[in-house]
Amino acid sequence: MRLIQFLFVYILHNSKTTQANCQARCEETNGRAIDTRLTNRALVGHSFKNFTVNNPYDCHLLCFTEKCRCQAYQMKGKHSCELLDEDRFAAPDDLKEEKGYEYYQMDREYEKTTHNACANQPCRNKCCEENPCSNGGTCTDLCHHAEQKFNCTCAIGYVGRLCEKKSPTSCKQLQLQAKKPKNSTIYTLYDPASKSFYQTFCDLTSENGFVWTLLESFSLANNNHFQAAPFLKDNPVNQNSFKWNKFRLSRPIMNSTLSHSTHFRATCNFSTDGLVTTDYLRAKTTDLNILQLDGWPCVKMEYINIRGYDCYDCTAQMIQDINWHIHTDSSVISCQFKSASNSSVKSRGGEDNFGSYYSINPLHRCTSGENATTQWWFGEHKILMLNETDSFHPAEI
Secondary structure, three states, X not given: OOEEEEEEEEEEEOOOOOOHHHOEEEEEEXXXXXXXXXXXXXXXXXXXXXXXXXXXHHHHHHHHHOOOOOOEEEEEOOOEEEEEOOOOOOOHHHEEEEEEEEEEEOEEEEEOOOOOOOOOOOOOOOOOOOOOOOOOOEEEEEEEEOOEEEEEEOOOOEEOOOOOEEOOOOHHHHHHHOOOOOOOEEEEEEEOOOOEEEEEEEEOXXXXXXXXXXXXXXXXXXXXXXXXXXXXXXXXEOOOOOOOOXXXXXXXXXXXXXXXXXXXXXXXXXXXXXXXXXXXXXEEOOOOOOOOOOEOOEEEEEEEEEOOEEEEEEEEEOEEEOOEEEEEEOOOOOOOOOHHHOOOOOHHHOOEEOOOOOOOOOOOHHHOOOOOEEEEEEEEEOOOOOOOOOOOOHHHO
16 A cells, blocks of 8 residues: 655735734644545546646646645546545435545645644634635635545535535425435525525425425414414414424415415324324315415315325315415315215314314324324425335325
């Protein structure tokens, strides 16, 4: 195994100090390249400079000289050198099989010094002189670790190591920016209208071909905070500190999400059970705008299931007014979906499902106990990754 090792010394100037012994600060950087090359591998999408060289050692020197940005390098053939702004550990999903390539890892570190007379002075390594941060980002020199020479503080609305990407403004945009399918979890999104960030759960995986944005989630124990708060009202709850048992987006953000959504759905206990299509409904936003519903209409459902009674492409009654959270009443038989009236609670005005909960049935998963939760979502079609298929049928989930 061949070890290439050489010493790189640079001066960190401190222009503010007037002390003679603090005009400069020296740090020694020990750069190593151990011959652990990966044959027929390339880090795709991270090349920022290309050179023609005589051999891999020359490429190593070029990467080492590019002290602020180069994290690794790769050779294509015998003479084509590519400097990389990330290494395979920082971007493992981008290391691909590419015939004719050889990937090389850089290893940088600082040697300890005993002659540093300016330890308490500000760090300055000149990596920010040409400001590598995009879109108004602010660059700060870093001197503690040889492989991270600067940090970008991004302007509002931008993210990324160099602030090169716009902050995702929706769950779908989050999915579009990804190079591979992302996990369903809590994400921070950016609202351009208010120029602020908020949190929600993005479900990117439970229904193939769809991205779902969580609008609201609450436990039966917290029903009193939601019972008289229909989607007609602006009632944000914990949208900057997500909680499954007590959460709701603001109405402006829900309206923005609706503008690019095609469906809505209601689920029970999603945080613990995932998507279960017993006690579940799904319909098109063109058949009902849940943010404006004020009445008791029969609404076409793609699918509805209450306590195991279900119906495809049929109407069910949806109820919401200024004092009632949106819900359906399974005891009502005025629409096509009637089967759930069997075994429904008919006392005290009927059985509320998916919200309101003035009268509940413990056999309904959303109201099976104080910790049972209810969720409402907006959904839209997503761009499918290579390993995904576009299909949905409740019975198959």
